[in-house]
Amino acid sequence: MKLQAASVAAISVLAIAAGAALLQPSHRAAPSLIQTVTIKPAYFAYRLPGEFLADGRVVDAARFDASPRHPLEIMTYQVSAAEYAACVADGACQPADSSGAAKDLPVTGVSYLDAVRYAEWLSSKTDESWRLPTDEEWAFAAAERLGDDALGNADSEIANPAARWLTAYRERNAREGRDTLPKMRGHFGANSRGLYDIAGNVSEWTSTCYTRTHVDAAGKSVQRTENCGVRVTGGQHRGYMTNFLRDGKSGGCAAGMAPDNLGFRLVKDPAPSFARRLWQGMARG
């Protein structure tokens, strides 16, 4: 009994100390002035990324109604060249291979690994919790600008694997704009959720790994392999890029169309509740 009371007292002393430290963030942490959009949970039509095989042939992933469980707070704009340069100046990020030097261009010529480093740096700078969106979150935020990468499951393809390659090639050509020079942020306008430049000419990294899924006749996943060396990118069309590549063009195979540019925007996770911060503080302390 006594022992228990003593330990409770000890915890509360610790908690007060930890709480005080958290309530008075001193050193480097400064809240960010980064513009974000917060989107309330809602349903949207979604297909999982990756490759799906039924009976050994490639098929479209099933489309279903997905919804995030919590509100999603995401950057209004792609991370700019200037914002990224601050991380480089701090020694936390590698210089980007961007072609443009203008400060208000989105940063391009960055790999998945660069984007993750930037998110970590930004989080430590702001004492906020920044990370890349998942493919599902990106798709949700893209709203009406989300392209459907389904190619149809025509019967003719059963006997002809080339049919799908040809459809994919033509599909992508039809969407070809071919002005690949990055534009000032805002150039491609806002979507219905208030996010700018979604599906412009800069594809955005997501944290989702490439997967290959075998499905049964009912469309249920029966086996799955995951390759996190390749991550999903969101843009005019969904892409799959090796995580250390900075130039989409070098990532495509000889007969594929690659993304024009690689950049990113980040998601901000809600600040932990007071109780959670307390708990984290204790865990640290």
Place this chain on the structure above:
Amino acid sequence: MFTRRETLMSVAGAAVVAAMPAAPAAAQEAANIAKLPRKKVTLVQPPFVHEHDQVAKGGPKVVEFTMTIEEKPVVIDDEGTVLQAMTFNGSIPGPMMVVHEGDYVELTLVNPATNEMPHNIDFHAATGALGGAALTDVNPGEEVKLRFKATRTGTFVYHCAPKGMIPWHVVAGMSGTIMILPRDGLKDEKGKPVRYDSVYYIGENEFYIPRDANGKFINYKTLGDSFPETLKAMRGLIPTHVVFNGRVGALTGKNAMTAKVGQTVLFVHSQANRDTRPHLIGGHGDYVWEEGKFANPPAKDLETWFIRGGSAGAALYKFLQPGVYAYVNHNLIEAAELGATAHVIVDGKWNDDLMTQVSAPGPIRTN
């Protein structure tokens, strides 16, 4: 003091003086040629080739072509890099001409007054006068007419060859191809006729675009402005771009070549300046005239063929599977990084006997 343009002109002017007018052809020969039927051909933009008979109908003809030289800036990649180009008829490569052995090629070469430079044309297929170059020097505002007899069959390069600055004119885009077919058409190694359903003409060029201190490609205001630093870049022998038909991606996407399973395509590939090695990924060369000369039997079943710099070759292939084929320079760095990739979109039925995926990729089994 001369302006740069005057300096460039005087160099070419020396060539004009050095080139003596051709000795007058024997009166009899001229009379004979005058009796021949004449045919005027309108050239088309590469990768297409003007309509032509694979087997000649009737006897030799005089075939008339006109090409207008256009100096103009052209965009050579998706980043908007600009080449101060010189072109035959506005395209890189210059258009392909097709005649038969024994025909006379009669070319009118026009150099509009809007151009900055003197130009001429050297046909590798022609005999004498530096391939015609010594007889075709034209300053801006002039035109010239050259006739030569097509005495040897094959695919041959033509290019501009102004004295003192031949390589610059060539790497700035001034090269093209003429195909001289045997009167009875192409033949295999046993002398059996070989025919094609379509022909595609790929002109490969390598470009040397100077960079500024930050490594960015320089966009020059004029052709003359681009010369000194371009020459310096050329002397390094490392191209910044290696492309088909004038720009990165010129033969991909909406402009990809097309064919159907069962169709036979003749790919003519020319490179006026530098060696290359075409390869059709997933296909072959059924019959290949590597050196491009039809008097020699074609090589068979090639995987990659060698096109010597300064020549054009021809490869014939019957497509057997549908799909997206990449037609590349199989220096894969030049193909993937510098631009030398084209696509062929082939529709048709898949042949399971030729290839099948026995089991789709999945987890590695331990039993």
